[in-house]
Amino acid sequence: QQQVKQSPQSLIVQKGGISIINCAYENTAFDYFPWYQQFPGKGPALLIAIRPDVSEKKEGRFTISFNKSAKQFSLHIMDSQPGDSATYFCAAKGAGSYQLTFGKGTKLSVIP
Amino acid sequence: SAVISQKPSRDICQRGTSLTIQCQVDSQVTMMFWYRQQPGQSLTLIATANQGSEATYESGFVIDKFPISRPNLTFSTLTVSNMSPEDSSIYLCSVVKQYEQYFGPGTRLTVT
Numbered sequence A: 001q002q003q004v005k006q007s008p009q010s011l012i013v014q015k016g017g018i019s020i021i022n023c024a025y026e027n028t029a030f031d032y033f034p035w036y037q038q039f040p041g042k043g044p045a046l047l048i049a050i051r052p053d054v055s056e057k058k059e060g061r062f063t064i065s066f067n068k069s070a071k072q073f074s075l076h077i078m079d080s081q082p083g084d085s086a087t088y089f090c091a092a093k094g095a096g097s098y099q100l101t102f103g104k105g106t107k108l109s110v111i112p
Numbered sequence B: 001s002a003v004i005s006q007k008p009s010r011d012i013c014q015r016g017t018s019l020t021i022q023c024q025v026d027s028q029v030t031m032m033f034w035y036r037q038q039p040g041q042s043l044t045l046i047a048t049a050n051q052g053s054e055a056t057y058e059s060g061f062v063i064d065k066f067p068i069s070r071p072n073l074t075f076s077t078l079t080v081s082n083m084s085p086e087d088s089s090i091y092l093c094s095v096v097k098q099y100e101q102y103f104g105p106g107t108r109l110t111v112t
Helices: none
Strands: A004-007 A010-014 A019-025 A030-038 A045-050 A056-059 A062-067 A072-077 A086-094 A100-102 A106-111 B004-007 B010-013 B019-025 B031-037 B043-050 B068-072 B075-080 B089-097 B100-103 B107-111
Touching (some): A004 A086, A019 A030, A019 A086, A019 A106, A045 A062, A045 B100, B019 B031, B019 B107, B043 B068, B043 B075
Antiparallel strands (some): A004 A019, A019 A072, A056 A062, B004 B019, B031 B089, B068 B075, B089 B100
């Protein structure tokens, strides 16, 4: 499977700040890019997802920005809260398949 | 979305024994996946389990070690056979529903 590169590995943000997590991919056949949020001891929860025909998608405080030419996408968390402290995984799905390729994850800590 | 439950939620097992993990979904789904997540790591796909066909295993995973059953559209089991400490991980089932992939809460396995 093609790799999805995620950065940073860890991130510390003050309450009220913006958290930004970046992912890059190589396989141009990917056609769906979800983000998952995982709290300790829990399974990953689907947070937000985007398709490559859209450059941005916003749901509440969470926004995905997608740059098809650069093969990059990012998650922005506005007004970050301590309750957002979790590990975030980006992923990508190949066309004609439901298998996901995951990034290595970003551990976000939002401090008061 | 999909509501997914897994049993057991956690277990501590002796080396050389086997453990069967159950995954139950609240609605009928065609596609079901089993993942492994080692401590602090990303998710690795073990196999795809579609009802009515043999499970398809990813590179590095074999049926003798991880036999899977999929007797109907709401249930699947994954067995971890002849366990060693290297099998200590979180095992997650996931399903595709309306093109989105949802994860169960995971089974935390410790092998001593």
